Amino acid sequence: MTTPPAPLRIGVIGFDHWYAAIPFARRVAADPAVRLHGLVDRDPRRAAHVAALTGCDRTSTDPGYVLEDPEVDAVACFTSVDQSPGLCVAAARAGKHIVSVKPLAMTLDAADRVVEEVERAGVVFVPSESRHTSPLARRLSGLVRSGRLGELRSGTFAMDSGVPLSWPGSTEGPGWWTDPDRTAGGAWIDHAVYQLDRINALFGSPVAEVTGTTANIAHPGLPVEDYGHAVLTLESGAVVTVEDTWIAPPGTSSTRAHLVGSNGAVFHSTATSTFGFAEAGGEWSFSKLPEDTFDTLDVLLAAVHDGVPPGSGVRTARQTLATCLDFYAAARG
Template identity: 80%
Template sequence: MTTATPAPLRIGVIGLDHWYAAIPFARRVAAEPGVRLRALVDRDPDRVAHVAGLTGCERTSTDPAFILDDAEIDAIACFTSVDRNPDLVVAAARAGKHIVSVKPLATNLADADRVVEEVERAGVVFVPSESRHTSPLARRLSGLVDSGRLGELRAGTFAMHSTLPAAWPGAGEPGWWADPARTAGGAWIDHAVYQIDRITALFRSPVAGITGTTANLVHRELPLEDYGHAVLTLESGAVVTVEDTWITPAGASSTRAHIVGSRGAVFHSTATESLGVAEEGGAWTVETLPPDPSDTLDALLAAVNDGVAPGSTVRTARQTLATCLAFYDAARGAR
């Protein structure tokens, strides 16, 4: 007996504001045999024409309704600025379409709660962009935790230092990323959402408290921070720090993490392209850093075609946003 191959999932991309995620996602959908890139939408006709040329997608528009009202589209990937995301994903859920969402899912918890309510009412799949659970690096880290080789996780340090984002490839200014009306924060939340999602997956303990600081160390004219450093205390008693910035010189961006348990530790760094593991009584063993690409398309397909629940859901995304907003509240209160 043979198993029927599922029909290709038909996907529409709404918004190219977060082009760092939108363009690779659209190109991968256009290249994968199990999916179809049915349509592209962006407010800027030049941007949508550019991505259409990269992907071969012939159906384009500047109106989101072009995708939301299309009964032949099964799922949307929304990569607009964060302020526009809640209304669009709510409309998609009401239309019965599965969702890949920009990160974070909203600028405030009231809008995030609207998204949670409509997604759960519709019963559609929701994959947040900050979620990475099946990449080679994610599997390596979770495998170490699951094996017990690290013991009880007690501390962690997560950091990403990057340059100021560009509004579009080649643009000399950050655009919406530095507009307080269009996003929930600046440099810190830009990448902290990824790290908090991973901390949740690895430490498996809710955040009990958070504090920290923000600053403008290089881009003093920005209305949002270019530096943030948070200290999270988890209910397990573990303490984790998250530092994210837009302050590095061109070419000096890097991501690193160091997790310490009662029996061992693991670190990884993009600067050295290495991952090291140390176990009780032993020296560090260093290997090549496994890749950590976005796996939102894989998670979407696994959920829709095989019923495999995504590693992070709409409720995970809501909690990640709540943690980020609590950090900003704490940082303001510390001034």
């Protein structure tokens, strides 16, 4: 009988990106294959809030609390983007596996430092924008691999939401999400990173050219855009559009995508909870939309315990950032 591996001990640093950080911490606390070994945030009230949700009483305001702890095997970094590269570098040098906030850095120079240290240390790096094993991701990739879509010719990806909150239930505004000194952009990059990672996985072709536009439509006073629309021409010849906004009315967030191939097409929407598929010569058939759940913990465990490489790693995250920065440069003209 095979002895199960010892639980992977994980420390979480930062709850700025609380949308991802709090669910991740709660998932770690509930999974017997891992152990939530420490919670760190510069605001002790936020760490205490998550401690109450997870039952983890090991908290600190100092990242060294987990980075320097030899009992911590992996670090999940969910700080604002400007702080993340330094923490990821420190984690790699300490030999700890990494789950990183998205995007992994604000500049390519900072991203390259992370790539160098992660590869030098040989640790696992899981970018939080990556979802390869969710039910929706598996459904889409299965259709592509089966050939039922044929050659992918175009794609449309879109996400509309309101401006993010700085903390659950907060009335203090978006905080770091709209601070140009702490993030590489606004509404577009906020969700485009997820879509670019998926485009890379499904189309399997590098981006050859990026054009597009940004605007402030609903929130003219924001120092970052609340609207972005990119047109990506891939080396395969396929053309993909990525539109992400913070202009939606409160409570009406929605995500949708449409892939068109030479043999078939796929459409899905969270607004209608539908997944549609049509093959050449046939009518559209619709089914319930599969969940697109965060899978970073599953991917981390598979990589550390079973040697299964993450679908996206540190170099994928670096390329996603490069495409985002190319888009912003093109939008500025």
